[in-house]
Amino acid sequence: MPSSSKKPKTKTAAKPKTKTVAKPKTKTVAKVSSESEAEAQLAQAFTDAGLTGWVQQYRYVKGRKHRADFAFPEQRLIVEVDGGVYNRKAHGSISGILRDMERSNLAAVNGYRVMRYTPSVIKSKKQLEKLIEQVKEALNGIQDTG
Numbered sequence: 001m002p003s004s005s006k007k008p009k010t011k012t013a014a015k016p017k018t019k020t021v022a023k024p025k026t027k028t029v030a031k032v033s034s035e036s037e038a039e040a041q042l043a044q045a046f047t048d049a050g051l052t053g054w055v056q057q058y059r060y061v062k063g064r065k066h067r068a069d070f071a072f073p074e075q076r077l078i079v080e081v082d083g084g085v086y087n088r089k090a091h092g093s094i095s096g097i098l099r100d101m102e103r104s105n106l107a108a109v110n111g112y113r114v115m116r117y118t119p120s121v122i123k124s125k126k127q128l129e130k131l132i133e134q135v136k137e138a139l140n141g142i143q144d145t146g
Contacts (some may be wrong), residue, residue: 038081038119039069042131045122046070049132051139054079061110066103071112075139078107078114081122113138 039056046054051072058071060078068078082100104114115138121127 035069036081036083036119038083038122041122041128042070042079042081042117045128045132046135049136051132051135060112061106064106066106068107068112068114072139076112077135077138078112079135080114080116081119082116083119 035057043056053074054070054072056070057067058073058078060066060068060071060073069081070079071077072079080100100116104116107114115134117131121131
């Protein structure tokens with residue numbers, strides 16, 4: 001019997017089938033997605049208050065990776081949401097506080113004013129209303145001396 005040059009066929013294990021699941025559609029407030037629940041709430045509050053001209057995750061210094069949670073670039077105003085301040089995580093840790101100080105100073109050197117709030121302020125309806133009023137005052141150049 002002549003020898004065959006054909007290699008015997010071997011069966012390979014079938015690959016498990018994967019099911020593609022469609023991603024759920026989400027409603028976005030701004031074109032850039034928020035990084036936290038508090039930031040999403042604040043974005044919605046800015047929109048509801050009729051505030052315009054704000055940008056999320058704004059790089060306020062060219063050549064640096066620092067980003068502001070929210071910025072009103074034309075008015076040179078930055079609004080930051082500082083999470084973790086009560087449990088000493090993120091912005092509440094020593095390194096976080098030092099990093100935030102550096103960022104605030106860098107913003108000031110570049111002509112920005114910085115307003116900082118905690119998520120608990122944003123979650124309280126009464127305090128959120130006060131925050132919105134403070135931002136409006138800052139945008140309009142109004143100073144409350146009392």
